[in-house]
Amino acid sequence: xxxxxxxxxxxxxxxxxxxxxxxxxxxxxxxxxxxxxxxxxxxxxxxxxxxxxxxxxxxxxxxxxxxxxxxxxxxxxxxxxxxxxxxxxxxxxxxxxxxxxxxxxxxxxxxxxxxxxxxxxxxxxxxxxxxxxxxxxxxxxxxxxxxxxxxxxxxxxxxxxxxxxxxxxxxxxxxxxxxxxxxxxxxxxxxxxxxxxxxxxxxxxxxxxxxxxxxxxxxxxxxxxxxxxxxxxxxxxxxxxxxxxxxxxxxxxxxxxxxxxxxxxxxxxxxxxxxxxxxxxxxxxxxxxxxxxxxxxxxxxxxxxxxxxxxxxxxxxxxxxxxxxxxxxxxxxxxxxxxxxxxxxxxxxxxxxxxxxxxxxxxxxxxxxxxxxxxxxxxxxxxxxxxxxxxxxxxxxxxxxxxxxxxxxxxxxxxx
Amino acid sequence: xxxxxxxxxxxxxxxxxxxxxxxxxxxxxxxxxxxxxxxxxxxxxxxxxxxxxxxxxxxxxxxxxxxxxxxxxxxxxxxxxxxxxxxxxxxxxxxxxxxxxxxxxxxx
Numbered sequence: 001x002x003x004x005x006x007x008x009x010x011x012x013x014x015x016x017x018x019x020x021x022x023x024x025x026x027x028x029x030x031x032x033x034x035x036x037x038x039x040x041x042x043x044x045x046x047x048x049x050x051x052x053x054x055x056x057x058x059x060x061x062x063x064x065x066x067x068x069x070x071x072x073x074x075x076x077x078x079x080x081x082x083x084x085x086x087x088x089x090x091x092x093x094x095x096x097x098x099x100x101x102x103x104x105x106x107x108x109x110x111x112x113x114x115x116x117x118x119x120x121x122x123x124x125x126x127x128x129x130x131x132x133x134x135x136x137x138x139x140x141x142x143x144x145x146x147x148x149x150x151x152x153x154x155x156x157x158x159x160x161x162x163x164x165x166x167x168x169x170x171x172x173x174x175x176x177x178x179x180x181x182x183x184x185x186x187x188x189x190x191x192x193x194x195x196x197x198x199x200x201x202x203x204x205x206x207x208x209x210x211x212x213x214x215x216x217x218x219x220x221x222x223x224x225x226x227x228x229x230x231x232x233x234x235x236x237x238x239x240x241x242x243x244x245x246x247x248x249x250x251x252x253x254x255x256x257x258x259x260x261x262x263x264x265x266x267x268x269x270x271x272x273x274x275x276x277x278x279x280x281x282x283x284x285x286x287x288x289x290x291x292x293x294x295x296x297x298x299x300x301x302x303x304x305x306x307x308x309x310x311x312x313x314x315x316x317x318x319x320x321x322x323x324x325x326x327x328x329x330x331x332x333x334x335x336x337x338x339x340x341x342x343x344x345x346x347x348x349x350x351x352x353x354x355x356x357x358x359x360x361x362x363x364x365x366x367x368x369x370x371x372x373x374x375x376x377x378x379x380x381x382x383x384x385x386x387x388x389x390x391x392x393x394x395x396x397x398x399x400x401x402x403x404x405x406x407x408x409x410x411x412x413x414x415x416x
Numbered sequence: 417x418x419x420x421x422x423x424x425x426x427x428x429x430x431x432x433x434x435x436x437x438x439x440x441x442x443x444x445x446x447x448x449x450x451x452x453x454x455x456x457x458x459x460x461x462x463x464x465x466x467x468x469x470x471x472x473x474x475x476x477x478x479x480x481x482x483x484x485x486x487x488x489x490x491x492x493x494x495x496x497x498x499x500x501x502x503x504x505x506x507x508x509x510x511x512x513x514x515x516x517x518x519x520x521x522x523x524x
Contacts, residue, residue, distance in 0.1 A: 240467070242463075242467075243467050246464075246466070251463065251464060252465065253457075253462050254465055256490075300435065300436040301436035302465060304467045305490070305492070309418075309431065311432050400457040400461045401456070
């Protein structure tokens with residue numbers, strides 16, 4: 001892999017940028033791998049990257065039915081934060097946030113991680129009590145957080161409607177200054193390039209149609225490009241996790257639903273942070289290109305259609321217009337849906353299964369993007385050692401029968 | 417926006433009148449104390465979550481305020497049928513597969 005640098009940029013400008021090395025190879029699948037990762041999104045590619053880098057396991061294939069980073073990695077609203085309530089979740093997400101800080105240098109790929117701060121608004125007294133509780137919990141766990149009042153929120157976001165006469169007035173917010181946004185595609189591409197350079201085979205247009213087991217152990221997968229053998233198969237397939245599980249007769253505590261987002265036409269810089277509100281169900285930031293990136297809610301019903309209901313978008317836009325009256329005349333350019341794998345406790349499943357050699361990393365629901373590096377990092381450990389990483393151990397699938405759920409509906413909600 | 421037929425009101429109504437309340441035909445264990453934790457978890461949390469035909473419960477919140485069942489395709493979002501509580505679906509993944517096969521056979 002040729003290193004990207006200011007010098008290489010200059011050198012290639014002399015040949016009109018026509019001779020850049022391809023970022024990754026497009027190999028034919030081998031007959032057998034040490035580990036097969038199903039799903040070439042951010043989490044799958046990060047898993048492959050850390051398997052190779054940290055654990056030295058490079059005989060790995062990532063099988064992707066479409067193209068790399070074409071699913072939820074391409075469809076989210078790119079928010080990164082770690083202000084979760086419970087110890088288990090906040091440690092996992094903060095581990096991820098730590099990795100984000102050096103990710104561009106580590107990958108030699110600019111993931112445009114921008115720590116511009118994240119506001120979570122409160123609109124009634126109970127919201128504010130919850131925010132105080134969460135911020136205090138965060139600070140005990142070493143995660144920065146502050147409780148702000150209306151005037152302090154207005155100072156950070158001068159365009160916000162601070163009238164107390166609106167239906168859901170802004171009473172205050174939690175503020176995580178180390179939160180922010182990152183360039184979603186670059187994250188997938190950076191991990192892909194890094195994994196490929198260490199020998200991982202990234203195989204696109206290769207859909208897994210069956211998981212083959214013998215005597216309760218995985219022996220490989222049937223794909224649209226034929227049978228590929230492996231004693232370890234890791235499913236990192238987000239919304240399609242239930243479909244993967246059904247191939248071996250397993251059920252998951254997951255339901256797949258469309259979550260929508262939309263972007264406006266590009267406008268001049270107007271909002272330099274991330275504003276989120278669980279209560280009125282809206283969140284907004286501005287991309288470097290100038291688009292307002294707006295997240296809507298998830299549909300209430302199961303669906304795999306990668307599109308959502310109009311009434312959900314309408315609901316979100318009415319909230320955005322009340323919080324930011326000046327946005328009422330901004331036109332929306334595009335809207336889309338991604339299929340999120342929602343878990344009953346709004347926390348992921350990073351786990352072995354009852355079938356030997358079959359692993360699942362799923363259930364990230366509406367907020368998986370922020371966890372991309374951390375998720376890959378701890379899941380790679382789980383795969384390499386056949387034993388959960390200490391940070392991943394509480395997220396075993398067993399928690400649904402032991403009752404040790406990690407209820408993050410307050411911090412995760414739907415807003416991301 | 418879905419238009420869903422309420423089997424009790426016997427009318428097509430807009431999606432916003434309804435609430436989705438999850439997978440249908442899940443039977444509560446007769447004696448919860450007698451079953452294992454895994455079986456209880458299976459009842460409470462684990463779902464079939466299919467890509468395709470799904471039998472699910474809807475609640476007509478802004479109408480007759482009654483629960484009913486629907487057979488819906490989770491990929492195309494087509495609502496194949498709605499039926500009253502206690503009834504069984506007339507359309508399932510199996511019956512549709514058979515119907516599709518015979519349709520293809522007829523065309524050739």
